[in-house]
Amino acid sequence: MDFSSALPTFLIVLREGTEATLVVGIVLAYLSKANQSFLNKWVYLGALAGLFVSSVMGAIAQKLIGGFSGTIYYLCKGIFSLAAIVMLSWMLIWMTQQAKTLRFQVQASVEQALRSNEADKVGWGLFTLIFVAVLREGAETVLFVTGSFNPDPTQSGLAQYAPAIGCVFGIVAAIAIGLAIFRFGAKLNIRIFFQVLGIILILIVAGLVMTSLAAFDLANTIDKVFNTATQSYEFLDPPQKVISWFSLGRQVTDTSSFLPADKFPGIVLATLFGYSDKLYATQIVAYCVFLSTMIVFYFRSLSGKQIFPFLRTQR
Numbered sequence: 001m002d003f004s005s006a007l008p009t010f011l012i013v014l015r016e017g018t019e020a021t022l023v024v025g026i027v028l029a030y031l032s033k034a035n036q037s038f039l040n041k042w043v044y045l046g047a048l049a050g051l052f053v054s055s056v057m058g059a060i061a062q063k064l065i066g067g068f069s070g071t072i073y074y075l076c077k078g079i080f081s082l083a084a085i086v087m088l089s090w091m092l093i094w095m096t097q098q099a100k101t102l103r104f105q106v107q108a109s110v111e112q113a114l115r116s117n118e119a120d121k122v123g124w125g126l127f128t129l130i131f132v133a134v135l136r137e138g139a140e141t142v143l144f145v146t147g148s149f150n151p152d153p154t155q156s157g158l159a160q161y162a163p164a165i166g167c168v169f170g171i172v173a174a175i176a177i178g179l180a181i182f183r184f185g186a187k188l189n190i191r192i193f194f195q196v197l198g199i200i201l202i203l204i205v206a207g208l209v210m211t212s213l214a215a216f217d218l219a220n221t222i223d224k225v226f227n228t229a230t231q232s233y234e235f236l237d238p239p240q241k242v243i244s245w246f247s248l249g250r251q252v253t254d255t256s257s258f259l260p261a262d263k264f265p266g267i268v269l270a271t272l273f274g275y276s277d278k279l280y281a282t283q284i285v286a287y288c289v290f291l292s293t294m295i296v297f298y299f300r301s302l303s304g305k306q307i308f309p310f311l312r313t314q315r
Helices: 006-033 037-066 070-114 119-145 157-182 190-219 266-273 281-302
Strands: 221-227 232-241 251-254 278-280
Touching: 006 037, 006 070, 006 119, 006 157, 006 190, 006 266, 037 070, 037 119, 070 119, 070 190, 070 281, 119 157, 190 221, 190 266, 190 281, 251 281, 278 281
Parallel strands: none
Antiparallel strands: 221 232, 251 278
């Protein structure tokens, strides 16, 4: 049984979940320091609400994409992949630039909520803060994993649900990291942890660039037509393009003889980084442009340099 398809969802959920867990942990630690632990229930309720709404969003998105087949399925898969590329790339750079002041920003929000003399207003303020933080990370995760939860007919047993299993383990690991840091004082270098996961995330999203192009190409391809005379489908040779100018170009690589994408270790690279044993010119160019651009932006943000004026850290 092959569980390699659990790796991408595990890593994505681990990173996004850890970010949300850190926000929750910072708020709980601050409330404890301020002798306001009786407000913890609002924090837990906000986290649960964020998880619930994220799950509902995921179920709706999964139902939409899982209910289609053929051209519509590939078109939806391409659109969701494109949305995930934009959202994950944006939030990676934004969070990297906000990391140094994250604790202070969260504490400032908690202080503002605590200034109210009415307990309900304080509670709802904390609830909203945590709810938005968890929902934001959950929405990013939903965009990435949508379309991955359909059972894989080529696998048997639990391996059919490997992406879902990776998601669950990612949530558990993120919660464990948060608890270890804020309750047990674990000496995890969270800065290095996020930097390493950030680089892995860039490679995963770069793989989405190639898979989204492949999905759009399949949605743009008509390989069979229905013959009303024979009441059956006839395959076209060669297949036709709906939009003639959109093409992946000529095939550039073929590594199927020594590193097939459907066998180990190629299948691990395919599910984690979008590897394909047959790549086309447009895919390679798009991958290289995206990867080089994101690496430059990412390391500039790590060094404290501003990427765009509207990404400037609020102080």
